[in-house]
Amino acid sequence: MNSSSVEPLNSVAVNLSHLESCSPEPQHLTITVLLCLVFLVGFILNSFSLWVFCYRISHWTSSNVLQFHLALSDAIITPAAPLMATYFIKSNHWTFGSFLCKTKIALLTMHLYGSILFLMLISIHRYIVVVQYKKTSPMKQVKFIHKLCGGIWLLLLASGTAIFSMFNTSNVGNQTLCLSIHQDEYTQVYFTVNLFILILGFLVPFAVTMVCYFLLASSVSRINTTTTKGQAIKSKSHKTVAICLAIFGFCFMPIALVRTIAVVVKMFFPNECKLLVKLETAYYICWILAGANCCVDPLLYCFVSRDFNKCLRTSLKTGGKIQEKRNENELYDQDSTFNSQPTI
Template identity: 30%
Template sequence: MTNNSSTFCKFNEDFKYILLPVSYALVFVVGLALNAMALYVIVFRTKRWKPSTIYMFNLTMCDTLYIFTLPFLIYYYADENDWPFSEPVCKLIRFLFYSNLYGSILFLCCISLHRFVGICYPVRSLNWISARQARLVSVAVWACVLFCQAPVLYFVRTRDVDTERICYDTTSPELFEDFLVYSSIVSVLMFALPFMVVMVCYGLMVRKLLEPGWGSDRGMEGERGGLTARRSKQKSVKMIVIVLAAFMLCFLPFHLTRSLYYSFRYTRQVDPSQISCRLLEASSVAYKVTRPLASANSCVDPILYFLAGQDARSNLTKRSKLPSPKPNTVSR
């Protein structure tokens, strides 16, 4: 961690040279196939883009760009932390890795907010939500992500150690204190706040969906209206389950273990007597184990599109059902 021998801890991290390449390779294969299918349906089989379609397209783009960074990391960790490329490439890969990770979080938040307004304020949502507004929100999200992740291009460094070149996931040891401040701010703004928004939205949505008369305020009366209300409720419940699973299983463990490891590392650097090397190593192992979970989100998001959207399934399965041309008849 530093040049001071009293704060230096040496970890045995051989497990990550198997765990990370294998898990990233699985995410690359499965995630690329699912996201390519989702993009195909959105771009080529969807004629009318609703606001939810626009958000889902941007979410899929985030996941796809994120997946394209994985082959570089697969090679790097399989070669036991020996970066074969230049420092600018290292900076770019880490920048894209985290930009698309947090882009996914923010677009999941947008999708949740969109569904919340449609369920809890069905009449007002007709004026509040439009495709044009969704496009403006998407541009704002991309601008926010790129701005907040730009410091990664400064912090990420490479360093030659013996015969290997390290591409730091964080930053060089001498800049770690500044990086810790930056990382903490990003975690609050781009994970903790969106996570709280999603939880509040879903809590209010569940309460609304459990109301006995839900659906009547949307003009869904009669047998056909009741069927539409049930389908809308099922769609909302599926979305709630999938998005919460993405946050609770993919993003939350990653951010908790990372924050714990960073704080232990900083405390050890300031006062070695406060944190033992064994405790620091345990937090480092936990952090590295949860990193594949964050990557697995790229495989979960397309499931959200195909399971929670009736239009997506119909666009995927529909065939060319255009009526065959009738033979010309001669009028008499």
């Protein structure tokens, strides 16, 4: 009688201890330091990039418009960075209330997928300008690009608003969680939302970018590099391809992969607590990698936009006192490459 009554009590104790092991664990200080460093550098670089676009480039091309909106999507993450750092310092305890938690999640979503979508548009634009230089296309028109970017921002705003309304804080023990795999009430929502954004927010843009750059690389490989113009077009295109693919592979792919694994494990193997804790840490590391695109994107502006490159060098040399005039016949001007046929 006594032994039979003790066994259920022991099993309950084991289950309770097992559940307690699923609670979130404090993250290493290194994650907080790296997070602050990445987003601080990204904030400085993108603020300077936006200043160059707004005050140093007098005449925007369609390429400049796309790059400006990419820099803007990188900059909107800035308000969320201090909140995330404080969250980690306080051992995954959110103290800023429900509204700021929702805002943080919305900003993270808009930043990440805004960067992905604008990089995809830059790849499409580069392909059309270089490969289809003889054909007329709306992608070569500044007004159309402005409208296209406006449509992207409306889409991002709609997705951010939807995310804002879906998620909230959760109380787990003595902790208040915000965007954590340990929020059990959001398990099904995390799984569904991840499937949606994985396909439409990453796989489709990545596939489009890969196709554009494959066709671009195939085309520029036939350019006659004995001419100065051929060498310039080929070099510029190769740098653009390399940077964009590096951003997708190094910054965006890890977070998509780790987040998908985490929600699948949480959905179908919720008792794998040690694995979930490790996946949560990996997810935060991947957010740092994703944030690193804010630091890499300014390199893209330097390589793709001759105007940005010239204004950057002028601003650094003169302290911003000399306004660089745009040269319509510059060899490296992206929008002028389709006006004359390269030697292939």
